[in-house]
Amino acid sequence: MHRVKKLLLALFIVFLAIQFIQPARNNSGQVALSEISECIHVPDNVLAVIKNSCCDCHSNNTRYPWYSFIQPGGWWMASHIKKGKKNLNFDEFGNYSIVKQKSKLQSIANSINDGTMPIPSYLLLHNAAHLSKEDKKLIIDWANTNLDSLTNKN
């Protein structure tokens, strides 16, 4: 019993210690852009959906929930955000090559259509980020329209 207590105490100390290792926050303070690139405009209704359901992981601004301040929750989230931004960052979209912009628009339509985005573990904790049928159609149509116009331009 004595041993078990010691072990528990040790684990508790580890838990306390890791609280001091806080990952850097993903907050640039920028305002989400309605012109994500020179040729792509994001209408207000589309922007609202993207901000609400995508930008926590796919932009330079995350709205952090309370549990993100408790480790290892915050680390987990930081790794998600890193991966999300690597794959698609709306704040960097204008810097992508046209080839990449086209791929990203198509990937947006694909992943929404397949239901792979927003990821289920995110939706579990962010109920408001669920996309309705109308939301999905809105985003997919927006992505496809801009994909077509980029394709025709080049």
Added chain:
Amino acid sequence: MKKIVLGVAMLTTFFAACNGASSSTSEAKTSADSSTTKTSMAPAATEVTKSTVSIKGILDTYLKMKNAFAHDKDKDAANAGKDLIIELDKIDKASLGAEQAKTYSDIKDDAKEHADHIATNAGNIKHQREHFDMLSKDIYQLVKTFGAGQNLYYDHCPMYNNNKGADWISETKEINNPYLGKAMPTCGSMKEELK
């Protein structure tokens, strides 16, 4: 109480493992980034317009992937994805003019992402094919820029992706549909001959 603490310990290990995995991917990304930067900083040599670069290695690997998809072979496609990343990196940008180097590096960056998704998604052929669709556009651009060096055909499948359609490049005149695979192997038509 014991259970809670144990739970926390297990979670810690789990999350630490997750973090480890993601940081290794981001390292790979960083190295890819730095190679791109090098390209864009290459000296601007405008005098070279015709390329002497052969994209045969890239095309061969792409065609191998295409044939894997035509036979619904997700694992073979994934292996071709790995090889394609290597082939894409083999092109010597020093032999390209400034404009071609830029075109190549834009296409390469994008194609590598698709190849990576295909390489890491064996078991999810639907997702692999989504990236194959986009990859095919990149490869078509490469052929248009650098020449095929062989007879190739640009084929179209009208039914894929809810009738949105998709294209692919083939080495044979006969249709071997990589999007619908064995379900509809001969669906599609040739829309352009490439040389």
